[in-house]
Each structure stands twice: as C-alpha cells, then as structure tokens.
Amino acid sequence: MKKILSVLLVLTLVLSLTPLALAEEDGKIVIWTWDPKFNIAAMNIAADMYHVDHPDVEIEVQEVLSDDIEQNVATAATAGDLSTLPDIMLCQDNSFQKMVTNYPEVYTDLTDLYDFEGFGPAKQAYSIIDGRHYGIPFDAGTVVGAYRTDYLEQAGYTIDDLKDITWDRLIEIGKDVKEKTGYPMFSGQAGSVDAIMIMLQSCGASMFNEDGSVNLKDNEPLKEVVADYMAMVEAGVFVEVNSWDEYIGTLSNGSVVGTFNGCWILATILSLDDQAGKWDITNMPKLANAEGATNYSNNGGSSWAITQGTDVDLAVDFMQMYRNVEFYNAILPTTSAIATFSPAKEGEAYSAPSEFFNGTPIFATILEFGEQVPSNITGAYYYDARNAVSTAVTNAMNGGDIDAELATAEDTVNFAMGF
Amino acid sequence: MTNNANARPRRQLTLQKKQNLTGWIFLLPATILIVWMSFYPMVRAFIVSLQRGKPTALQFSEPLWRNYERMLQDKVFVQSLINTFTYLIIQVPIMLVLALIFASLLNMKDLKFKGIFRTCIFLPCATALVSYSIIFRTMFSYDGMVNAVLVSMHILKEPVNWLNDPIGAKAVIIIALIWRWTGYNMVFYLSSMQSIDYSIYEAARIDGAGAWTQLTKITMPLLKPIILVTAIMSTNGTLQLYDESVNLTNGGPANMSITMSHYIYNTTFVTSPNFGYAAAMSFVILLFVAVLSGIQMKVGDKR
Structure with a gap:
C-alpha cells in the first residue's frame, strides 16, 4: 500500500509540473x-458591426460574472x-492592477498594438501598469x-444651487432641505466606502503614493474627506444603510433627495418610471481645502483585457470597434454605456436631451464631466487599502x-504588502 | 472447516490471501480517489503554506514558518479568530440543548401532530445557506421586520441598526445559525431516542422519576455517543463558517463579525492574492478542529 501511495504522489506531482499551456x-x-x-449587449452590437466586413469570424459572447x-x-x-x-475579458477598473500585477502571464501588453489616443487619461490610468497599457477602456x-x-x-432650491458647490455648502443645504421636507440628501452603504473613495479621487488624491507605498496615515485630503463624510452622517444629511438593496430602495421609494455615484446609477434611476421628470443631474460637491479639488470623480467602470497566446491579432482588430464613433452611438440607446472615448460626444445619440431628466442632455453632460476627472493610483493592493479604510x-x-x-x-x- | 484446514494448510493461506486481495481491490478505487482528491491537495496546501510570493511564482519563505509566525501580528486574523470562537462558545451549546429539548418533546408518546412539528423544525435545514442569510439580513435591516415588530410591541423605543452594531451583528449571526441548524441536530437525537426502549421510561416513572430525572439519568447517558458526534460536527462546522459571514453581515461592521474562512477567502480572491498565507490560515483551522475534536472525544467517550 505504501508503494501505491508513493507512486500516486509522484505521479500527481509530475502531472502538476507540466509546462504552461497556452490557448490555441x-x-x-x-x-x-x-x-x-x-456589456454583453454592447459586445453583441460590436460583433454585429464587425461581421459586416468580416463575415467569417466567429464571435462568442459568454456570460461570466466578474468575480x-x-x-x-x-x-x-x-x-x-x-x-x-x-480571448477577451472584461475586468473591473479597481481590480485591473491587482490582476495584471499578480497574473502577468495572462494579459497581453497592448501598448504597441492599440491606439489609446482619445480615451480619457483618468480612465486609462486604471489599466496602465509600469507605464504599459493592458486594458481597452469600456x-x-x-x-x-x-x-x-x-x-x-x-425647500426652495433649484438644481443650479447644487452646481459647483463645496461639501460645506452641501451640508448647509442638506440640513435646510431636511428641516423643510424631512428627507436626507443622500444614502449609502455603511462600510462600503464608495462615497469616501469618490470624494478622495475628486481632488486627485489616492490611498497610495506614486512609488506604490501606502499613503493613509498622513493623507490630509483623506482626513478632510472622512471629516466631511462624518459631518454629513452626523447632521443626518447622509443616511447609512446596510446593504446595496437598501441603498437602491432609498432611491426607488423616494426616501432621499438624491445620490452621487458613478453614472451607471442613472440606469437604475431611469427604470423608476413613476419618477420621470422629477430628476436632474449636475456635478458633485468638492472638497473645500484640499489642493486640486474638483467637482468631478469616478466610481466603477471596467476595461477589456486580451489574453496572451490566443488570437491576439484578431482580437485587437475586433477591438478597433471601440475607436469607432458609430459604435458608441449604436450602443448608447440600448445599454446607456457611456464612452470614455472623447470623439464619441459628437454623435447624435449623445446630444439628445433626456425627457426623464428635465430635458438635460445627460450623456453629453457626463462625457464633459468625464474629461475633467482627476486620475488616481489604484495599484495591486487597492482592495486591501479599501478594506482597511472602511474599518x-x-x-x-x-x-x-x-x-x-x-x-x-x-x-x-x-x-499585507509585506508578504 | 477445521478438518479441511488441518488437511491442507497451504491452500487455506492462499485463500486468506486471496480474500485479502479481493478486499484491497474493492478498496482501491475509493482509496485512489481519496488520496488524489483529498490527501494530495492537503499535502500541496501544506507546502504552499510554507511559501510566499506571487501566485504563479511561489517560493519557499525564509524562515519556512514565516506565514504562521506572521499570523499572530495580523489584527484582522486575530479578530476573525475571536469572532469565530465567540460564535462557537455561544452558539453550539445553545443549539445542542435546544435540539435535545425539541427531540425529547417530539419523542413524547401522546403528542399529536408529531409529523407536522418534526417537519417544521427540520425544514430550515432544507433552505440554502445563501438564501436564508439574505432573508435574515432583510429581516434585521433597519426598516426590517424585526425592528417593526419590536417597536410596535413597545419593546424597543426606536429601531436598532442590528447589522451595523458589533454585538448586534454577531447576535444576528448566532440567531440565524441556531435557526438553521437546531432541527438538523434534533433529527440525530430523535432517531437515537426512538431506539431507547419505552419500557425503561415506564419503569423509571413507577420508581418516581420526573421528566427532568428521566432526561438527565436515562436519555442523556444513552445518547452520549450521538451527542458527541453532533458536538464534533457543530464545532467543525462553526470553525469553517463562511456563508453567513459573507452574505449576512459581509464581515462588518469593521471586521467585527468576519469569520476565519471569510478572511481566508478575502486573502485569496478579494484583495491582492496571497495563497501562502491563506493556506497557512487554513491549516490553523484544521489544527483547531483536530484539537477540539480530540478534547471532546477524550472528555465524552470514557469507554
């Protein structure tokens, strides 16, 4: 029996040492x-458009969850x-650095294969590792x-009163609105630190330094953000809930005045038919003291990566679709996926006003905001830092x-980084 | 047979050998599968637990036990350890006592609608871990059912944010666990109680033993082996608790309800992956399970 065991062990060990097999x-x-x-809908449209000139290429879009x-x-x-x-997979922007740093043999370096001109610099920063491009912005x-x-x-305010303001002013307005209407201004998931990350990036600050070292202890902008956040919660202007469903619930049953979040939240708001015409959008409040503070930030979003050893050339050729204004015009009405490719804003679909949002051309507005978002440093340890800040x-x-x-x-x- | 054996001792030996061989051949498929799918991964995991570095370029750490050594300095790990043992110490005894009480109630001879009660108590075990966690999360949310009921009954003055409170979050997980697993353990007790002859109880009653004496002097001693089994299984299960921590509280607030398994998962898949450290933590859980089961066997089994 011992012999059998040892033979088995050796066999399995040998099997596990076979060299790296690449995709065909x-x-x-x-x-x-x-x-x-x-994103599946967008890729299907891209495939249809690509098939016009390349009818022989087979493209299969599979649904696989991000995790x-x-x-x-x-x-x-x-x-x-x-x-x-x-051949191609989507990756959350916040995970991109982690994935490429830890599994470099999986991702193709696209720096010399793809033209990144025209994509917003803050967006590109998520998928640039050591100066090399690994992601095509979506x-x-x-x-x-x-x-x-x-x-x-x-409460006697208009949407313009909330444009280009600071957080201090927002808290003032928020208190007043709460007194007059009984509704808090914002809601958010306790412990998820989404709001804090958004506020931090709005002044171009990060949880890491340029050299990749942690920057939390003496991070003045972060302290200002946390102070503002806590002041909002204390004043009852920002109500914390426990789960994502509860957060969405506060919007759908109208128990908050508004929200600040990545523009993908508009898809949720747009689905609330009974609230049509009651919403409008503007930029977010900014930090009062931090250097480089803006009214613009980013939350969420994702980029496409191409796997090494697969049909890289073919995949890169297909991905030229993401430099095509026509394509962005085609996907916008069905998916509401807002491009990071600046030339796309010239398209008709982008300048169309939205009935739901009081006639504001929301897509063009968002693209305009997007150009002004300061970039930040995520790094491989982004989620470690995020969890630590949450605690x-x-x-x-x-x-x-x-x-x-x-x-x-x-x-x-x-x-965590010491390992 | 003896005659036969005395006459031809050589053949008897080969027959025994043959039988042994047949036995081994029957065992072989299962053995190979267990070794390949269970023992080999364990050995590999132990090797990985001595390594550090990027997932695809692991190297032996210096010193070898570095991952184990660092664990004690890891505040989150220590917190997860405290949380898990809190669950263990509070939840397992309550659950087992409740299971025993339910089982002896359902074992009463003149109880009506036994089938319905038995089904009701066992039913929670049929629900998926994730779905019941989500239901508990909804029930204990700020504007959820529990708060609504307690406030309307004037037990609470204003709603409590259970899941955002370090003690509240732990309490909710413990309540959820008790709800989910009591029926499961009860079934074990019930089935072995049914094998206890009813005449023993009758005799005890004639001798003047009350319900409590019957439970402690007859039922419990006779159930000892099965109580031991459930205690070991529950300890084992609680140490590996994962679904509830992820889906009910997501480890929060501030890691106050995170379990060891949840932290291991985070270390592997959520944050920047650290396979060596995660494997080392898994081995620490294994060690705890082994030691605790060992103690329980020593204490519980006096044969």
Whole structure:
C-alpha cells in the first residue's frame, strides 16, 4: 500500500509540473463579460458591426460574472493552463492592477498594438501598469450628482444651487432641505466606502503614493474627506444603510433627495418610471481645502483585457470597434454605456436631451464631466487599502480617533504588502 | 472447516490471501480517489503554506514558518479568530440543548401532530445557506421586520441598526445559525431516542422519576455517543463558517463579525492574492478542529 501511495504522489506531482499551456489560435473570438443588458449587449452590437466586413469570424459572447472571471484567471494561471480562458475579458477598473500585477502571464501588453489616443487619461490610468497599457477602456464611471428637483423645490432650491458647490455648502443645504421636507440628501452603504473613495479621487488624491507605498496615515485630503463624510452622517444629511438593496430602495421609494455615484446609477434611476421628470443631474460637491479639488470623480467602470497566446491579432482588430464613433452611438440607446472615448460626444445619440431628466442632455453632460476627472493610483493592493479604510472609518464613527485609526489602517495594508 | 484446514494448510493461506486481495481491490478505487482528491491537495496546501510570493511564482519563505509566525501580528486574523470562537462558545451549546429539548418533546408518546412539528423544525435545514442569510439580513435591516415588530410591541423605543452594531451583528449571526441548524441536530437525537426502549421510561416513572430525572439519568447517558458526534460536527462546522459571514453581515461592521474562512477567502480572491498565507490560515483551522475534536472525544467517550 505504501508503494501505491508513493507512486500516486509522484505521479500527481509530475502531472502538476507540466509546462504552461497556452490557448490555441483558432480564429474564433471568445469574450467573457457579465451584464446582459449592459456589456454583453454592447459586445453583441460590436460583433454585429464587425461581421459586416468580416463575415467569417466567429464571435462568442459568454456570460461570466466578474468575480468568476477573476477566480478563473487565478485558477488558470496557477494551474499553468491558459487554454480555458477566453480571448477577451472584461475586468473591473479597481481590480485591473491587482490582476495584471499578480497574473502577468495572462494579459497581453497592448501598448504597441492599440491606439489609446482619445480615451480619457483618468480612465486609462486604471489599466496602465509600469507605464504599459493592458486594458481597452469600456464604460465610464464618471460621478454625477442626481437630485429630485421636486424635493428641492419644496425647500426652495433649484438644481443650479447644487452646481459647483463645496461639501460645506452641501451640508448647509442638506440640513435646510431636511428641516423643510424631512428627507436626507443622500444614502449609502455603511462600510462600503464608495462615497469616501469618490470624494478622495475628486481632488486627485489616492490611498497610495506614486512609488506604490501606502499613503493613509498622513493623507490630509483623506482626513478632510472622512471629516466631511462624518459631518454629513452626523447632521443626518447622509443616511447609512446596510446593504446595496437598501441603498437602491432609498432611491426607488423616494426616501432621499438624491445620490452621487458613478453614472451607471442613472440606469437604475431611469427604470423608476413613476419618477420621470422629477430628476436632474449636475456635478458633485468638492472638497473645500484640499489642493486640486474638483467637482468631478469616478466610481466603477471596467476595461477589456486580451489574453496572451490566443488570437491576439484578431482580437485587437475586433477591438478597433471601440475607436469607432458609430459604435458608441449604436450602443448608447440600448445599454446607456457611456464612452470614455472623447470623439464619441459628437454623435447624435449623445446630444439628445433626456425627457426623464428635465430635458438635460445627460450623456453629453457626463462625457464633459468625464474629461475633467482627476486620475488616481489604484495599484495591486487597492482592495486591501479599501478594506482597511472602511474599518478605520467605521471605528471613527463609533468614537475612535481618526488619526489613530488611519495609522492602524496603514499598518494593516503594509502588513499585507509585506508578504 | 477445521478438518479441511488441518488437511491442507497451504491452500487455506492462499485463500486468506486471496480474500485479502479481493478486499484491497474493492478498496482501491475509493482509496485512489481519496488520496488524489483529498490527501494530495492537503499535502500541496501544506507546502504552499510554507511559501510566499506571487501566485504563479511561489517560493519557499525564509524562515519556512514565516506565514504562521506572521499570523499572530495580523489584527484582522486575530479578530476573525475571536469572532469565530465567540460564535462557537455561544452558539453550539445553545443549539445542542435546544435540539435535545425539541427531540425529547417530539419523542413524547401522546403528542399529536408529531409529523407536522418534526417537519417544521427540520425544514430550515432544507433552505440554502445563501438564501436564508439574505432573508435574515432583510429581516434585521433597519426598516426590517424585526425592528417593526419590536417597536410596535413597545419593546424597543426606536429601531436598532442590528447589522451595523458589533454585538448586534454577531447576535444576528448566532440567531440565524441556531435557526438553521437546531432541527438538523434534533433529527440525530430523535432517531437515537426512538431506539431507547419505552419500557425503561415506564419503569423509571413507577420508581418516581420526573421528566427532568428521566432526561438527565436515562436519555442523556444513552445518547452520549450521538451527542458527541453532533458536538464534533457543530464545532467543525462553526470553525469553517463562511456563508453567513459573507452574505449576512459581509464581515462588518469593521471586521467585527468576519469569520476565519471569510478572511481566508478575502486573502485569496478579494484583495491582492496571497495563497501562502491563506493556506497557512487554513491549516490553523484544521489544527483547531483536530484539537477540539480530540478534547471532546477524550472528555465524552470514557469507554
């Protein structure tokens, strides 16, 4: 029996040491992406348009959830067998650096293969690692401030009163609106730190320094952001809920005046038929003291990556679709996916006014906002830092000292990076 | 047979060998599968737990036990350890006692509608872990059912944000676990109670033993082996708790309800992947399970 055991062990060890298997070039493009109404729909339109000139190329769009894509990449890379991966896959911008840094053998360096002229620099920064491009930008996560104009009116304000303001002014208005209407201004998921990340990027600040080291302990903009956030919650201007569904619930049942989030949140708002004409958008408030503060930021969004060893040339040729204004015009009405490719704003679909939002041409407005978003540094340890900041903020809200909490957070991230 | 064996001892030996061989051949497929799918990964995981570096370029760390050594300095890991043991110490005893009480109630001879009660108590076990977690999250949300009921009954003055409170979040997870698993353990007790002869209870009653004495002097001693099994299974399950932590509270607020398995998952897939450290933490859980089960066997099984 011992012999059998040892033979088995040796066999399996040998099997696990087989060299890296690459995917085959088969002249077929397989794409992994996750949302049927959004990025899958966009890719199907791209495939249809590509088929006009290339009728022989087979393109298959498969629905794979974002988390599953990341796990599949991890599994394939550690098993040394990339043949299970698709030619093109979508990756969350916040995960991009983590994935490429940890699994460099999976992703194709696109720097010399693709023309990145015309894409917003803040958007590109997510998928640039060590100065090399790995991602073709897809949708923007440009932040908009969306407000219920009917509630604002009741309190004697208009949407223009919320344009180009600071957070201090927002808290003033928010208190007044709450007093007059009873509704808090914003809602957000406790512990998710989405709001804090948005506010931080709006002044071009990051949780990391240029050299990749952690920047939490003495990060003045971050402290200002946390102070503003806590002031909002304390004043009842920002109400914290526990889950994503509850957050969406506050919007759909009209228990908040508005929200500030990536422009993809508009898809949710647009689905609330009973609230048509009651909404309008403008930019978000900015930090009062931080250097380089703007009224623009980014949250969410994703970019396309091309797998190494597959039909790279074919995939790159297909992805030229994302430099095509026609394509962006075609996907906008069905998907509301807002481009990060500046020339797209010339298209008709972009300048059309939206009935839902009081006739504001929301898409052109968002593209315009997008050009002004400052870039930030995400890095491979983005989620480590995000979790640490979340813990720090939660503790600070429960009476902890924010300086001490951020110092602890920095230690936590440094600890993770020490491996 | 003895005659036969004495006459031809050589053949007897080969027959035994043959039988042994047949036995081994029958065992072989399962053995190969277990070794390949279970033991080999464990060995590999142990090797990985001594390594560090990028997922595809792991190298042995210096010193070898570096991942294990660093664990104690990891505040989040220590917190997850405290959380998991809090769940274990509070939840397992409550659940097992409740299961025992339910089982002896359902074992009463003159109880009507036994089938319905039994189904009701066992039914939670048929629900998927994720779906029941989400239902509990909804029930305990700020404007959820629990708050509405407690406020309308004037037990609470104003709604409590259960899931955003360090103690509240833990309490909700413990309540959820008890709801989900009590029926499961009860079934074990019930089935072995039914094998206890009813005449023993009758005799005890004639001797003047009350319900409590019957439970502690007859039922529990006779159920000892099965209580031991459920205790080990529950301990094991609680140490590996994952779904509830992820779906009910997402580890929050501020990691106050995160479990060890949830943290291991985060280390592997959510944050920048660190397979070596995650594997090391998995082995620590294995160690805890082994030690705790060992203690329970020593304490519980006096044979």
